[in-house]
Amino acid sequence: MKRRYWVYLFLFLLTVVNYVDRVALSIASTQISKEFLLSPVKLGYLFSSFLWLFAVALIPMGLLVDRFGTKRLNAWGIGFWSLATALTAFTGGFISLLITRLLMGLGESTTYPAGGRVIREWAPAAERGIATSIFQAGSLLGPAVGAIGLGYVVTAYGWRAGFLVAASLGFIWLAAWLIWFKQPEDANWLSESERTYIVAARNTVGTSNSLEPKRLGLAGLVRSRTIWAIAFTQGCAVYATYLFLTWMPNYLQAEKGMSITRSGLFTAVPYAGAAILGVLIGTCSDRYLRGKDIAGGSRRAVVAVCLLMSALILLVPGANELWLVILLLTLSLTGCTAAVASNLSLINDMLPSKKDSGTAIAMISVGGNGFGLMAPIATGYVVSMTHSYQAGFVITGILALTAVAGTLLLTRRPITATQPAGDVCTTRNA
Template sequence: MRRRYWVYGLLFSLTAINYIDRMALAIASNQITQEFDISPFMLGLLLSSFLWLYLFALIPMGMLVDRYGTRLVNAWGIGVWSVATLLSATSGGFFSMLITRLLMGVGESTSYPAGGRVLREWVPAGERGMATSLFHAGSLIGPAIAALGLSIIVNSYGWRFAFVIAAAVGFVWLAAWLIWFRQPELAHWLSPEERDLILSTRDTGIALPSANEPKLGLKALLRSKTIWAITFTHGCAVYTTYLFLTWLPGYLQAEKGLTLLKSGLYTAIPYLGAAILGIFIGMVGDRAMAGKSLGGGQRRVVVAACLLMSTLIFFVPFLDDIRVILACFTLSLTGCTAAVAANLSLINDLIPSKEDSGTAIAVISTGGNFFGIGAPIVTGYVISMTHQYHYGFVIAGVLLALGALVSMFLTRNSIGQAKETDHVRVAPRPSH
């Protein structure tokens, strides 16, 4: 029995809640803008503000994950950001909302470093693409749920109640995590056969360190050219992801004249479609990688192909039919989410020791989100200057094309290994 899938489900729901809380402000932006009397540029600052401390907290959180483990750090993180979301409901203006968003960013900085480390500890290498895609698919289902559910709540009960509901969901997840999650070595609900499968196959295909070789550490990771290249490609995908996350509802309302509820429905469609297609791409990627040396960076081809798919966003300004626009958004968002998931898998393919996994993922997440923090601000500035969204989509398309080139040619080397093939075992498909 594949009881490890319960862990995959916990990771999926973690990112879903993470993004529900992030998107609550975007869904409620019209009501908040009117109540607080703020400009589009100030709204752009609010929409990006949770990233300000999030960025600086990522690497310390990754190091804490590698030192204290995933169970404790994940629990602390969702507890902090759920409290911050609850406090957002009591905000009285721009500055009080800004403070709660900053606090939320600190809490949310734990999710990807801890989640990535859980994947390295729990997932057979032959399932890594699928499991990572499922983990990251929560970042699409979350906004879809927010777009549908929170739009109804905001429309019926006001924006403050929507923040209260979002916070309550986080506290429910926290209780489930503390009750059920343990390392595979210690999870009493895991069968001996499945435990042996996980422990014997989670490192296949990886450039393993020798027995007397210590973990790399932050300084060695930052000296790796591969880490920097993956960080850049990650940033190109994250930029466009945050463009969707923060401005898509506003685009549909301002440019297409949709109501709050209808824009919520139309926002949900690309997210739901991308979540399903992204998991499918992850499964196809696992099949394509079967029998190959994952420590040689073979998964970079999947990353590059997904980024090229995402460049479809470039054509949105030239389209008029809302159905074609939604299809374009869906495929572009699919490419972004699949590229991010494949990059997370690529890091775990190329990192020699799982003891460095949390820190390595924190590094690429930090750099990637430096791009992400610019998306709402740059787009807000473009809207203020041009009174339309078109150039925001063009900027995203150009970045995605550059990211595909960098991924294909600069992310092939194992991290911290003199030779790509040192201590590498070929990754078989997991047996069940």
């Protein structure tokens, strides 16, 4: 077995825990809204609130990752957000719930900058699609596990118990991370041949004789139009993921008349299906890209196809059969989450130096979550005004189609500080 896959498993479980904690409020929302008399608009703000500090902290966390390393930042992040999740169980109303969600978001802001840099440090360039897909698959299995497991806990023991169970998973992961994770150069459980291969092949240039390119730094990255274009397409994809994450259980309960337990099961189906299909897409994308110009951004075609799949949510308002609704939701969820994963790989493909990886991923995550934090709020207003979720699905589909054009037209230049029009080889030859 390739032992670097244990690191991919670590990242997978990190996002599993991350998204179990995120979906906990959605699963418990019916009980919480009844206990605290929360309107759909207030519930929408609560669903969105963990993204407020999350989005603000992303770039600072990316800079900290690039300065202090992935082991420290992942450890601090999951410890902090797990504590915030546990404290949610002791809240007494809207304001205290809001505070704990804000704190949870602050802790979770380490996940993607640190996880993305771990992939740049551990994954050979030709394997980056499957590595990122495994990482992203945790964001799908997490809600599936949360929907079923926390659905049962909330039904049997109340919503406060659900948050305590979710928090305990984070502390277990933290202990394992501190014990076993190291850089490939230092991991004594890694064979010498595999260590040599990882270090030689993790840069897109892909040879052991290649020098590490000079880092661009935050100022250089900010001047890259390609970074901002990827951030825009990431935003459209993340908008869809947060619509699913925050409102799907409530949609199934309100419009399909399901109980908390049954809605948890039917929420889990799209997430489980999307987790499997997402890894398959990552594997196929690596095969598709063999022999192609990875550093030149060939992966943008994969991103565009995934976004087209996400736009299938436009068909949900016209679907009457439950099986068809679940199928369309599964395919759309697969598309948006696979697009997110492919964008993370695209950044690492086009980035000259791994030393900029945490910051660059934080930048596109700011774009992603800037859109994402609007999804729960906008949908809350739509539901409040129309008493239906249909317009929310249409908005999401239109954004996905817009992102297809964005990724095909606006991500064609290499990531450099100035990106002169004629300099198309700078990154490839760095």
